[in-house]
Amino acid sequence: MDILVTGGTGTLGRALVERLRHDGQAPRVLSRSAGEGRDVGDLRSGAGIDDAVRGADVIVHCATAPRGDADTTRTLVDAAARAGRPHLLYVSIVGIEGVPLPYYRGKLAAERVVAGGPLPWTILRATQFHDLLATMFAAGSRTGVLPVPAGTPFQPVDVTDVAARLAELAVGPAAARVADLGGPQVRDVADLGRAWLAATGRRRRVVGLRLPGKIARGFRSGAHTAPEHADGTVTFEQYLARS
Ligand SMILES: NC(=O)c1ccc[n+]([C@@H]2O[C@H](COP(=O)([O-])OP(=O)(O)OC[C@H]3O[C@@H](n4cnc5c(N)ncnc54)[C@H](OP(=O)(O)O)[C@@H]3O)[C@@H](O)[C@H]2O)c1
Numbered sequence: 001m002d003i004l005v006t007g008g009t010g011t012l013g014r015a016l017v018e019r020l021r022h023d024g025q026a027p028r029v030l031s032r033s034a035g036e037g038r039d040v041g042d043l044r045s046g047a048g049i050d051d052a053v054r055g056a057d058v059i060v061h062c063a064t065a066p067r068g069d070a071d072t073t074r075t076l077v078d079a080a081a082r083a084g085r086p087h088l089l090y091v092s093i094v095g096i097e098g099v100p101l102p103y104y105r106g107k108l109a110a111e112r113v114v115a116g117g118p119l120p121w122t123i124l125r126a127t128q129f130h131d132l133l134a135t136m137f138a139a140g141s142r143t144g145v146l147p148v149p150a151g152t153p154f155q156p157v158d159v160t161d162v163a164a165r166l167a168e169l170a171v172g173p174a175a176a177r178v179a180d181l182g183g184p185q186v187r188d189v190a191d192l193g194r195a196w197l198a199a200t201g202r203r204r205r206v207v208g209l210r211l212p213g214k215i216a217r218g219f220r221s222g223a224h225t226a227p228e229h230a231d232g233t234v235t236f237e238q239y240l241a242r243s
Pocket residue numbers: 006007008009010011012013030031032033041042043044045061062063064065072091092093094107126127128129130132
């Protein structure tokens with residue numbers, strides 16, 4: 001099967017490429033920079049995309065940028081439609097309707113591009129990756145304490161669990177919106193912060209900040225969690241021990 005992974009150099013994409021190879025596939029990777037086994041292309045400018053999508057049976061779209069995914073996803077969909085309508089598998093985020101972050105609005109718009117477009121499609125929404133929380137904690141801890149949003153649950157998932165689900169979906173038929181994928185535990189972010197401090201040997205006081213606004217309220221409501229789909233297998237502590 002010809003599988004193209006956009007964002008195959010990213011946090012999730014690397015895990016997916018490894019998983020697909022483990023499963024006996026030989027995925028191609030789309031990247032803006034050259035490297036072994038890579039197709040060079042830029043979804044922002046469109047350069048190289050027609051060549052990259054040519055011949056693909058499946059495109060797993062993991063590329064993302066802080067400016068949002070809608071325009072780049074449209075570029076990908078248009079090129080793929082010209083190239084023979086491969087199955088497009090898009091990775092999105094759980095509960096994005098409930099948290100009005102600009103980045104999440106962009107994910108919603110990109111989902112509409114995928115679902116309203118001409119390609120057979122599948123969308124998998126996942127909760128936040130362990131890596132994201134670890135990065136947040138590392139940045140926050142530079143202040144001398146560990147600031148976290150007060151009263152806010154997270155359900156982090158390991159990229160290897162997301163990669164395993166994507167690898168399965170990639171070789172199956174287009175399935176539209178599939179069940180969300182959440183990590184194995186929904187926990188207060190302060191508790192996750194303490195686990196991160198213990199694993200990294202840092203001494204900090206965890207300080208819960210009551211943040212104003214709809215975004216913080218959305219996160220406090222747990223809109224971004226999927227307790228009914230706690231199907232991830234790797235806990236935050238297991239991730240920390242591994243990394
Ligand atoms: N992080 C989370 O907690 C989380 C949770 C749920 C879902 N997701 C979703 O999972 C997906 C992967 O996230 P991630 O955290 O693994 O991303 P990431 O590590 O930030 O990687 C981003 C990738 O996008 C590629 N990229 C960026 N701009 C590009 C462009 N203009 N053209 C082509 N490629 C471009 C980069 O490739 P090059 O630099 O090599 O070009 C890189 O491989 C995203 O859709 C994200 O929304 C993330």
